Amino acid sequence: MIVEKSTYRRLPALARTDRPGDAIPAPKSRGSNPAMPRYESPYDPSMMPKNLEHIVYEKKGHVAYVRINRPDVRNALHSYAYAELRSCWRDIGIDPNIYCGIVTGTGEAFCAGRDVKFLAQYQAQGKRTPHEDPTSPLFFWGGGGQPSDVSLDKPLICALNGFAVGVGLSLALQCQLRVMADDAWIGDTHTLVGRLGAPHKIYQALPPAIAAYLTLCNGRLNAQECLQYALVNKVVPKAQLMAAAEKLAEMICMGSPLATQAAVRLFRLAAEQPDALIAYARHLDQETAESEDGAEGPRAFKEKRKPVWKSR
Template identity: 30%
Template sequence: MKFFLLQYEVAFRIATITLNRPDKRNALNGAMVAELRQAFAAAAADEDVKVIVLKGNGEAFCAGADLDYLQQLQQNTYEENLADSKELMQLFKEIYQLDKVVIAQVEGHAVAGGCGLVTVCDLSYVVPEAMLGYTEVKIGFVPALVAVFLVRKIGEGRARELLLTGRLVTAEKAARDGLITAVVPAAEITAHVAKVATSLCNEASGNSLKVTKKLIGTVLDLPMKNGLEHAAELNAATRGHEDCKRGIAAFLNKEKLVW
């Protein structure tokens, strides 16, 4: 599969998807969104891939929507804009619901739609110099799609602060608010993300990661009674899975298991 706006590689069961429009600060347009969907679909379908890392080339992780793209949207009909919006919706949804763990490696600013990408990743590690935020209200737009995921992730109060003010915040504040996982120095971030991804590959069952991620994404939509029933069913089903049998046998026999 050939990409023009991304770089895609697989090594040691880790797929790395790199936004590659550094001259445009990795800004999003229709073509970039389409390629991202294709890349994540390829990683999802590849049995040799267990973890996915999303990063960007250049000074910015992703600066949001491309300026030329924004100008084009002004000429679109409502129907055309709705179809275009649904493409980005599908990308966010696919990353959020993907069976495999997705890690954002953020080495520059993540703004608007770029911060949306960070929001839907499972784990995110960010350099101290990066600023993050949703600036849509400052240009008369609305952070509609990301709001659905952000409220779930950090709660209504903190989401209101970020989405209504449109302010960019430091990586440290983003970490305190629960928007990102941790702040990591620039000199260490590549090695740190590789260590986390490798640990997930070698120390965690692929089935357990998939089921746990699905449970986290599902349980918030259910009343507590239904959520607990669903959890009990997953618990019972997982006990019969081959991964669980291997894991328990290794634990009882004091054997180190490499997944």
Template identity: 30%
Template sequence: MAFEHILYDVKDRVASITLHRPEKRNALNGAMVAELRAAFKQAETDPDVKVIILKGAGEAFCAGADLEYLQQLQLNTREENLADSKELMQLMQQIYYHDKIVIAQVEGHAVAGGCGLVTLCDLSYAVPAAKLGYTEVKIGFIPALVAVFLVRKIGEGRARDLLLTGRLITAEKAADYGLLNEVIPADSIAEHVARVANDLCTGASANSLKVTKKLITGVFDQPLDNALEQAARSNAETREHTDCQRGIKAFLNKEKMVW
């Protein structure tokens, strides 16, 4: 598929998805959401992709919703707005439940829906100058969809702080809150993220990563006893998987396993 608003590239089992509207600070509109959905689907079905890096072109990671897009929403019917909201909902579900590990490389501000994208990623790294926040309440809107995921990620108290105040916080504070994994200097963040992605590609089983991610994302979807039953079943199934058999054999023989 040819993309207009994003860039898609695969190299060394890593798919790079780049938001590419730098003149609009990579703001989201319906077309970009559709292209992101297509790109994540392409990466999911590509056997040569093991890890995905999500980043933005230019000075911003993503400024949230495009202003022209927001103006158009005011003219939509409720049914049209619901359909549009569900497109964004499905993108969020797609990233959160994706079979592959998704890493956010945040080299500029991530605001509103842009910060929502960061929230969904498995691992997130940002430069010190980046500001992050959910500013929807400041324009009479609500961070409805991202709230579901943010509470899971950083807890209710901190989610209330960010979502109700709409304030922007520093990358350092975002890391302290658990929204980011680490703050990395601007001149080395690309190298750092590439190294993390490579380590995942070569140092861990693809099946183990997929099943572990599924276990983590499923914890809040069911009662504790059900989650434990599912964990036990996954444990037993994984022991039968070729990756586990190969990995244990290499460990016992003191051989380095390269996945």
């Protein structure tokens, strides 16, 4: 939902959001700038994202449901799915009636990561994918369609219905609470396709040796191992997964929305990496993406063969 500045309602002495539709950032203290105005847009339910092609988005009571719906590619994400996800995060952030969200996937997978075949098709033409191409309208929506892209301050519950790898694992890690089907697993396969991903986020969420195993050895953890390392709150049979997630949502909704969002904001700030590290991670990711190996990985995946790495 994008609202023109002319429709904003001016409120005194708080901070302003500069990106229309994004979640409103934490206000500056009155002591630092007491005259700074805040602009808020009234929420219009008719602007809720509808007719999405790759994501199913629903609301029930105070809970928003986000379901990745590309089962034919095991819910792998491409530029258009990223954009739809981001529109859902933005809507959750600005709808005052929504207190939390549940994120899951359709079919056997939660998310198989990035759609590497989609990536390979663009690379074969010497092009960047739309959300990475400055000339594309989707470039504004860049990144991986993650909640952090809009500074979402409402809690998310990840219902891991199946395996989560690559960017799918990154999405799961951005949720504050996680329940997992007993036959699900997680992994990081970025290096297999010559990419980097977000190893610093994995390193932050798991014991160092386990994080290194996932990232460097393309390892995987099953549901019980995820529970052992406190990566998930609960492991249940798949038939009970959504009920377990909804129970957590019910508990969240019992609390003050204002206090809950403040807590999530502090969680996010406490987990943020230094700006220099984030900038360097983006630089390395771009560097690997534009390397010969970065092109070889998706090409080999599409051609169903082992990649031939050149280390350049």
